[in-house]
Amino acid sequence: MRIVAALGGNALLRRGEPLEASVQIGHVREAVRGLAAAATGNELVITHGNGPQVGLLAVESASDPALSTPYPLDALGAQTQGMIGYWLARELRRALPGREVVAVLTETIVAPDDPAFANPTKFVGRAYPAPEAARMRAEHGWALRRDGSAWRRVVPSPEPRDIVELATITRLVDDGCMVIAAGGGGVPVGPDHQGVEAVVDKDLTAALLAARLKADTLLLLTDVPAVMRDHGTVNASPIAEITPHRLRDLDLPDGSMGPKAEAACRFAEQRRGAVAVIGSLTDVPALLSGTAGTRIEAP
Template sequence: MRIVAALGGNALLRRGEKPDAAIQIEHVQAAARVLAPLAAHHELVICHGNGPQVGMLSLESENDPSLTRPYPLDALVAQTQGMIGYWLAQCLHNAGVTKPVLSIVTQTLVDAHDPAFAAPTKFVGPVYDHQHALRLAKLHGWNVAADGDRWRRVVPSPAPQRIVEQASITHLLENRTVVICGGGGGAPVTDDGTGLLEGVEAVVDKDFTAALLAVAVHADRLLVLTDVPAVMAHFGTPQAAPLSRLDLDDLARMRFPAGSMGPKIAACHRFVAATGRRAAIGSLAEAAAVLDGSAGTTITAGPPRPTDGRPGPRPVSGPVPVPATVTGPERD
């Protein structure tokens, strides 16, 4: 199969961990061991989050007295793509992947007039207590928002329209290359109408970029691999239970947290609605099982139907629980 796998930021750095290189490399090594069998048996495109890393670089840039002005977010996204792509390519090779592995610094075209620029929502960087976040916001001119019981910087997150390097990505994939691209959603750029590109101060959601890539390369599956085992119904109650299968009608009746599971569900919805093929959400550690549907949550266009054409059973019994949420926030 042709697979696009979107790795959450937990593949590199878990909540509360120091952003040391050694810690991140250890996590990338674990991710590579899980992804290597998929690369061996399938055509594979890997996207990855970069929220902790781009936030760390941004904070360093803000505090560098030698700079006239901090580095813009699009440049920092490109920097993290190089670093994380290098780690992933090296660790996949060391995990036994014999195919060529290539990491591409990817540009993602966005609309300069996207309303997201006026309403920052995308979390980047480390977590802070409320007072510390407010002090940093005042010092650096940031927008901050609550992320669970802590606070983080938020930046604009416009919708991806097109991957500038799409033709090259497709060519590499068709020639048996494992492609690492769309890191951090891709460096956001706008087109001035004459074909000239310019970076903008934003971060694109990597799950939306992964869905866009999956449609463009005619993927058979979109896998959103994170630090939770599945989409959960009635999270936080004694009735909490994983939902193993959902369809687009089910999703329309459910609510999901905007800062964690919401974008993942929306990305899967876009891919399934556009292609009729399946998407899945689940734990990175169980990637192979998420792919075959024995773990995680599989999302389909509609419920299965028997061969005689009569309406089949619903994929989950009874009314779909509302609200539905996940076992915890995930860091992009």
Template sequence: MRVVAAIGGNALLQRGQPLTAEAQRANVRIAAKALAEIIRARHQLIVTHGNGPQVGLLALQGAAYKPDEAYPLDVLGAETEGMIGYLIEQELENALGHAYPVATLLTQVIVDARDPGFAAPTKFVGPIYSQSEAEARARAAGWRIAPDGDSWRRVVASPKPVKIPDLGVLQILLDHGVTVISAGGGGIPVVQRDDGSLIGVEAVIDKDAVSAFLAREIKADALLLLTDVAAIYRDFGSATAQPIASLTPAEGRALQLPAGSMGPKLTAACDFAATGCTAGIGRLSDALHILEGRAGTQIRQQGAG
């Protein structure tokens, strides 16, 4: 099967961990072992990943150095795509004993300059703060901020993907049996000008939305949205919480889930499953079992699979 596996940025750098290369590599090594099982089972794998903590950190570093010369979010997105892609590529090669080809593709993603997401930022980036510290930083830097659980974080625009202009390059790699790390951090956000040329914009596209879009474009058989939670739960966080083994797209869209956590994953899964294929949501370490329908939450049309 052709499988798109999306790894959350917070799974690569868990909440409360130091924002260091060592911490990220340790988490990537764990992720690579789970992903390697999919490849060894003879599936064709395309890996996507989040970058919320990492792109926020780079933005902070740039502002601390020379705020008037800070790089825009599209350039920072490209930096994180290369940085995280390098770690995943190397650790995946190590986990596979260098027996399979792996490559990272810096992936541009076209968005609509008139997308309403630019006016209402929702994408969390960077570290967590107390409300008072977040408000102080927002005043100083002109940020938008929002609550993220018990903490506060910066939010930026998150427009919807419209087109992946690098799709042809990705297909060439897949035709040659390469495991590709693509559309990292939601891809590099660009808009198309009247003359057809592309230019970057200030945004971070949602990784789950891009993963579902990419999976449809390359006609993937399955989409895995991998996180640090075993499944989607009814009444999550309560004493009566129960994991949900399977959902139809209609049932999934009827659930009320937090917009900043599981909500985007379920939306992406439902969008992909509506095409007649299967999506799975669950713990990263269970990746192969989720693909095989033995773990996580399966989202598929009634009677599919």
């Protein structure tokens, strides 16, 4: 079976934790225990988030007096792909001796006329009080949006249109390699391969990658056991199976489960007969056997 496993942000960092390398490496080791179960007897491609890491580097770059301009987001995305890919590959080799593992620096093509460029919505980096936010806007031309009582930078999040290294990733998987690819949604580039100042949603890129690889299963791994009906109420209950149409009707929040649900729907609709599963990183064997998580299949 060919599986694409998309690691949520909790795989590397949990809310409130410091962005220390040691903390993230500890979580990578926990994640690899689940991934090792998916890799046994299967072809496995792994994607991952990089939001906190890109945010940290963006803030550091903007604050560095030695730089006349901060590093662009495409370069920061590439940096974090390399770092996280290295951590995952190292721990997978330790967990699965003899398996070939490779991390592929991946570019994701976006359309220059994507409406997202006129409406930046993706939060990047830390929160600023109003005076500092005004200064950052003036100095760097950032778009900022209120987040609670403070302000944060927002950047465009255009649709993933294609994956530049798809043919290479396919050959590696066909050859028996375990591949780490499209980290953070991939480095956003235009059709001319010029990097753009944006962040691509990691789950939507994972769905695109899974469909193009003709995967049998897309695992969207997070810190909750399933998609919940009536989430946040006393009547909340896990959903075991659902169609894309009914899942979209739930109107899940954009900042958490919404993108995962949309990614699952797109994959299930494009790969009829395949299944997308949303569930906990600690439940991988049960997710694959159909005894845990939420399974999304098109009728």
